[in-house]
Amino acid sequence: MNAEQIANKINLSPWKPKGVTVVCRFINGSEVKLRGNYDCKDDTKCDLAWKTLFGTESFEDTISYINNVWLDPSYHFYIVK
Numbered sequence: 408m409n410a411e412q413i414a415n416k417i418n419l420s421p422w423k424p425k426g427v428t429v430v431c432r433f434i435n436g437s438e439v440k441l442r443g444n445y446d447c448k449d450d451t452k453c454d455l456a457w458k459t460l461f462g463t464e465s466f467e468d469t470i471s472y473i474n475n476v477w478l479d480p481s482y483h484f485y486i487v488k
Contacts, residue, residue, distance in 0.1 A: 408442075408443040408445065408446050409439045409441065409442055409443055410431045410439065410478055410479055410481075410482035410484075411431045411482075412442060412443060412446070413431070413473075413478075414429045414430065414431035414484055416446060417429045417470075417484075420453065420457070421454065422454075422457050422461075422466070422469075423466065424466050426488060427466070427486050427487065427488050428486070428487045429470060429484050429485070429486060429487075430484070430485045430486075430487050431482055431483075431484055431485075432482065432483050432485060433481060433482055434481065434482065434483050435480075435481055436479075436480065436481035437481060438481065439479065439481070439482075466486070467486060470484050470486055
């Protein structure tokens with residue numbers, strides 16, 4: 408999955424607080440145009456993975472962690488209220 412697809416997946420998830428949206432912005436480097444096809448379709452597995460990885464961290468801290476550790480540095484997730 409590319410960064411935009413990941414942001415869309417987070418926006419459709421039950422972990423996202425109501426009234427906020429995660430926006431993916433290209434900030435530098437080479438923009439990824441390809442779209443990946445590999446994501447988990449099983450909501451139970453996604454929920455377990457999210458809870459295992461992030462536990463009780465706040466949503467803002469989780470998005471910050473994703474930005475700093477996992478996300479391609481050409482992109483950044485922003486939380487919009």
